[in-house]
Amino acid sequence: MMASIESGGLMELAIGPLLFNWAAERVETFYARIADEAPVGTVYLGEVVCGKRQPMLQDVLARAAERLEGAGKTVIWSTFALPSTPRERRLAAELAADTDHLIEAGDMSAVWSRMPAPFVAGPLLNVYNAPAAAELVRLGCVRLCANVELPLTSIAEIAQACPGLQLELFAFGRLPLALSSRCAQARMEGLHRDACRYVCDRHPDGMDVSTIEGQDFLAVNGLQTLSHGCQLIDVEVEALKAAGVSILRLSPHSLDMVSVSHLFCDFVEGRIKSRELALRIGSLGPPGPLISGYLHGVAGARWGTGGVAV
Amino acid sequence: MSDMIFPVLELVCPAGSPAMLKAAIEAGADSVYCGFRDETNARNFPGLNFSPEELRAATDWAHERGTRVLLALNTFARADATDLWRASADAAAEARVDAVIAADLAVLSHMSANHPDTRLHLSVQAAAGTPEAIAFYAREYGVKRVVLPRVLSVEEIRSLTSEITVETEAFVYGGLCVMAEGRCALSSYASGRSPNLSGVCSPPEAVSFSDDHGERTTRLSGFAIDRLPAGEVGGYPTLCKGRFRGGGFREAAYLFEDPVSLNAMSLLAGLARAGVTAVKIEGRQRGRAYVARVTAAFRAAIDAIGRGESPGPYEALLGDLAEGARETTGAYGKRWR
Numbered sequence: 001m002m003a004s005i006e007s008g009g010l011m012e013l014a015i016g017p018l019l020f021n022w023a024a025e026r027v028e029t030f031y032a033r034i035a036d037e038a039p040v041g042t043v044y045l046g047e048v049v050c051g052k053r054q055p056m057l058q059d060v061l062a063r064a065a066e067r068l069e070g071a072g073k074t075v076i077w078s079t080f081a082l083p084s085t086p087r088e089r090r091l092a093a094e095l096a097a098d099t100d101h102l103i104e105a106g107d108m109s110a111v112w113s114r115m116p117a118p119f120v121a122g123p124l125l126n127v128y129n130a131p132a133a134a135e136l137v138r139l140g141c142v143r144l145c146a147n148v149e150l151p152l153t154s155i156a157e158i159a160q161a162c163p164g165l166q167l168e169l170f171a172f173g174r175l176p177l178a179l180s181s182r183c184a185q186a187r188m189e190g191l192h193r194d195a196c197r198y199v200c201d202r203h204p205d206g207m208d209v210s211t212i213e214g215q216d217f218l219a220v221n222g223l224q225t226l227s228h229g230c231q232l233i234d235v236e237v238e239a240l241k242a243a244g245v246s247i248l249r250l251s252p253h254s255l256d257m258v259s260v261s262h263l264f265c266d267f268v269e270g271r272i273k274s275r276e277l278a279l280r281i282g283s284l285g286p287p288g289p290l291i292s293g294y295l296h297g298v299a300g301a302r303w304g305t306g307g308v309a310v
Numbered sequence: 311m312s313d314m315i316f317p318v319l320e321l322v323c324p325a326g327s328p329a330m331l332k333a334a335i336e337a338g339a340d341s342v343y344c345g346f347r348d349e350t351n352a353r354n355f356p357g358l359n360f361s362p363e364e365l366r367a368a369t370d371w372a373h374e375r376g377t378r379v380l381l382a383l384n385t386f387a388r389a390d391a392t393d394l395w396r397a398s399a400d401a402a403a404e405a406r407v408d409a410v411i412a413a414d415l416a417v418l419s420h421m422s423a424n425h426p427d428t429r430l431h432l433s434v435q436a437a438a439g440t441p442e443a444i445a446f447y448a449r450e451y452g453v454k455r456v457v458l459p460r461v462l463s464v465e466e467i468r469s470l471t472s473e474i475t476v477e478t479e480a481f482v483y484g485g486l487c488v489m490a491e492g493r494c495a496l497s498s499y500a501s502g503r504s505p506n507l508s509g510v511c512s513p514p515e516a517v518s519f520s521d522d523h524g525e526r527t528t529r530l531s532g533f534a535i536d537r538l539p540a541g542e543v544g545g546y547p548t549l550c551k552g553r554f555r556g557g558g559f560r561e562a563a564y565l566f567e568d569p570v571s572l573n574a575m576s577l578l579a580g581l582a583r584a585g586v587t588a589v590k591i592e593g594r595q596r597g598r599a600y601v602a603r604v605t606a607a608f609r610a611a612i613d614a615i616g617r618g619e620s621p622g623p624y625e626a627l628l629g630d631l632a633e634g635a636r637e638t639t640g641a642y643g644k645r646w647r
Contacts, residue, residue, distance in 0.1 A: 082437075082490055084461070089440055109442035124493055126436075128386040128507060131416035139450070149495050149504045154389035178494040178550075181461035181641070184566050188557045209556035209565060211534040212527070218496070220556060220565070225489070227499055299502035299531060300495065308532065 011237060011268040013261055014042035014168060016145075016251040017078040017104070019176065020221055021053050021200040024060045030252065031064035035071040038261040042247070043068050046078040046095070048106050048122075050183075050222045051088040052196070076102045079110040081124050082179050082223065104145070115139040123147050123170055123249075124179070128154065130161030137162050144168065145249055148175045151297035152235065152243045159244020167244050171233045172260060173251025174206060174219055174226040174287055175300060184220045204254040205287040216288065217301075229291030229301055229309045232281055234274050237267065255285045319582050319589050319612050322380065322479060323605045326358045326594035331368050331379075333602040338609030341378040343411060344368070344594065345509075350398045351382040352435060353594040354509030362401040369405050378408035384433035385509045386414040386492075396420055403428045411457065413492055418451040431455040431479070435492035435506070441473035448476050455479055455587065460486055460572070461641045464580045471585030480581055482574040483604055483628070484592025486640055488550035488567040496549040501531045512548050528552075537562070545569050546595075570638040575608065575625050577642050579615050604628060 015034055018027065034043060045061050045068075047054040065075045079092040083106075095103050096113035104120040105111045111119065120143040127133050133144055143166040146155050159167050185207055186196040200207075206219030206226050219226040233240070233248065240248075248268065250260055263280050266272045272280070278290055289309035293302030303309040323339035325331035334342050345351025347359040360368065369379045381402040387395035395417055402410050403425040410428055412418050413435035421430055432438055432447045434457040447453040455477035458467065471478055487494070494511075498504040501516040516531045521540055528536045528547045535552030538544055545551060551569045553562040572592070574581070581589060589612075591604050607628050611621035629637065 081493075083440055084466075089442065093442065107440075107443060108436075108438060108446045109440045112442045112446035126386055126413070126492060126506065128414065129389040129392050129416050131392060131419060132386070132414055135415040135419050135450075149498055149506070150389070157389040175495070175499070177499050178489040178496050180489045180566065181459075182488070182567070185557070188563070188565065203557075207557045209554045212537050212553055212555070212562045213534045214555070215533065217533055217554065218499075225496065225566075293502065294498075297502075300499040301533075302502075 010246070011241065012042065012247045013038075013040040013264050013268065014247050014249050015040050015044065015257070015261070016170070016173065016249045017044040017046055017048045018252045019049055019174075019224065019226070020204055020206065020252070021050070021198060022204060023201065024056060026204075027057060027060050028064065030257070031061075032067060033258050034261075035064075035067045035073060037258045039265040040073065040250070040261050042074045042076055044076045044078045044104055046104075048078045048081050049179075049224045050200070051080060051083070051085055051091070052193075053198070053200075053222075054088075054091065074102070076104050076120055078104040078122065079106040081106040081122070081176075082181060083107060083109050084181060102142075111136070111139060111141075118142045120145065120168075124176065127158070130158045133158045133162050133165060137165050142166060143247070145170065145247075148177075148231070148300070149294050152239070152295050153297065155245060156243035166246050168247035168249050169233065169240065169245045170231060171248035171250060171264070172281070173231055173253055174228070175231050175291075175294070176224060177218070177227055177300070178225040180223050180225070183223050184225070185222050188220070219288070227288070227291060227300060229288045229303075230286040231294075231300075232278055232286070232290045232292060233295065234278060234290075234292040234304055235295065236274055237270065253287050255287070259284055318616055319578060320479075320587060321605070321608055321612055322588050322590040324484075324591055324594040324596070324601055325368070325379075326353065326596070326601075327598070328360065328364050328368050330594070330598045330601050331372065333598045334605050335372055335375055335377045337602045337605035339377060339605050341380055341408070341588070342372065343380040343382050343590075345382040345384075346398050346401070348394065348398070349388075349508045349510075350385055350395050352384050352433075352505070352509045353382075354385075355595050356514065358594060362405065365401070365407070366405040369407055373406075379405075380409045380411055380431060381405070381407040382411045382433065383417055384411050384413050384435045386435075386506045387416050388507050392416060399425065409455070418447065418453070422451045426452070429454050431457060433457055433492070434459060434481070437490045437492050439470070441470060444470075444474045444476060448474070457481075457590065458586075459491055461490065464577060464584050464642050467581065467586060467642075468584035477587035478585065479588040479590050480574075480586045481572060481592055482578065482581070482589040483572055483608065484596075485545070486567075486570070486572045486592075486638075494550070497530070500533050500549065512546065517547055545571075568636065570636045571631075572640045573625075573628060573637040574639050574642050575611050575621055575628075577639055578608075578611055578621055581642075582615065600631060604631065
C-alpha cells in the first residue's frame, strides 16, 4: 500500500530503482542499510535497465523487499524501461498483475498490463504536459515521477491540472538520459550483447565518458546513457511544494546513500537550505559535479542557470 | 526467390516541403509524410515544412493523384503551449490528411475525442515495440498503424505482427536513431533544447566548428563531439554518432554507433513476408533531388518484388547517397545481438 502524503504538508523521500549492475552481496547490504537507517518512505525495487541482469538479483530483491517492508517502507516494483524479449515482457506483465504491490511503469507495456489498477508512472514515460498526465490518471496513475527534462514550471502546470496526482521529482543522482537496445559498454569492450560478460559490473556508477578533448560528459551503464554530472535539486522546499512536488527521488549510487538520505531529510524538514544541501552532498563524493539545469529550463549539464558543471 | 505473391508494400516518402512532396509523388510514392512549420513535428529545421494553407493545397494535389498524405504531429506538447499542438491537430483534420502521426498522449487523446474520423498512426517517437504497448495505443486511442522502433529484427517483426491487430510501418532507408526514439535526452543535456519538445536534435544554433592543425572539430554547445581531417564530410552532428573516450580507452571512438545509414532494400521481401504494411524513407531534411532518387529506386524495387522478381538490380543505386557514405541493414539483421 502507499504511504499517504498530506496535501501541501509533508515531503517524502524515495529511493529510486538501482540502475547499476552491482554484485548481489552489495545489493543486499545496500537495501539492508536503507531498511534500517534511511529516513525514506518508499523504495523502488527491480532491474529496469537490462533484462540480462535480472535473474541474478531475483532472490536478493525478494529478501530486500521483505526487510524493507518489515522496516515500514513502502516497496514499489519498477518494470523494465525497454522490455523486448518474451522473458522481459512476461516479467513486466507478472509485476503488473500483482495488485498487492504498487508498480512503477517503465514503459507503456506495463501500463497496459496494469490498468486500471493503480500504478506509478516512471520518469521515462514521456509525460510532458497536463493533458498527457490526465490521460494516465484516467488509466490508474496515482503518482508521476516527472521526466528529467521537465522544468519546475511544467511540473507545476501538471500538478495544477491533476490535483489528486502525487508528483515525484528526480532529486539526486546521475540523470537517465537515453536508452538503446544496443549495449555501448559491451561494444566498447569489443563484445556482443549476447556474450557481454556483464562488463557493466566494473562501473558501480556507470562508465565515465569524456569528449574528444577530455571534458567529462556522459556515463554509460549498459543499455543506458546517463549524465556525467550528478543531479541535485537547487531550489528550496517551499518552491518545490508550491510546484506540487511531494516526493523526492534519490537514485542509488556508490557513495553513502544513507548519509545522502539524512541530508535530504534535513532539507525537506527545513533544517538546512538548498545551498547547504549542495555543500554537504558535494563533500560526500557524488559521482560527478552537481547539475540542475533542466529544473530551470536550460541545458541539463548546467548547475542552476549558470555554466556547465565541471 | 519463390513464386509466391507478396502483399504490396505501401511506400511512404518524406515531404519536407511542397516541392519535395510533388517530387516524391511523381517518383512513385504511395504516401508522403510532412509536418507543420513549427515545433509540433520532429524535423523542425529552418526552411522546412508546411503552413496550414500549403498543407491543404498539397493534400488536395496529392489526393487528385491517388496519393495519401500523413501529417507528423509527433513531438510532445510543451506544458505551457498545448494549444499549439491542439490547433495543429485541428488544422490537420481540416486539411483532410489521410492520417495524423502522433506520439504524445495529449495529441492522441485530442485526436480520438475530437477528430474520430481522422486516422491515427503511432509515431516511432512513442517507441512502442511490444504487443502490449501497441495494444494500449490501439485500444485507448484507436491507433490504426504503428511506426516500428528501429531496434527490431525481421524475425522479431514477424512475431510482433502476428500478435497485434494494427498495421505496421518500418523504416527502410535513411538516418537512424541509435537510441530508443523519443526517449533520448542527450541533445537537451548539452544544448537545453529537447528534441522531444522542439523537434530538433542537435539544434543548428548550438552546433559550431573549429579548424586546427588540419582537423575540424565539431561542437554541440561547447562539447566536442567529433573531429575529422579537414575536408572529410561527416553526417549531421548528433551526439549518438559522435566520438568519445571511455572505459580506459585512450583513443576516441564511436561509442554508440559508427556513422552509418540504413538501407534495407535487400530486406523488403522479408519485411513484406513478416507482415509489414508500409515501408518508410527517412529524410524530410534532405533535398528534393535526393528524395526523388530514393523514392524512384524503392518504387522500382517494390514493383519488382510484386512481380516476383529480385530487387537486386536496384540495391546498388543509392550507395553514394548514404550519410557518412556507409550503409547498414541496421537492427533488421541484428548482428550486434
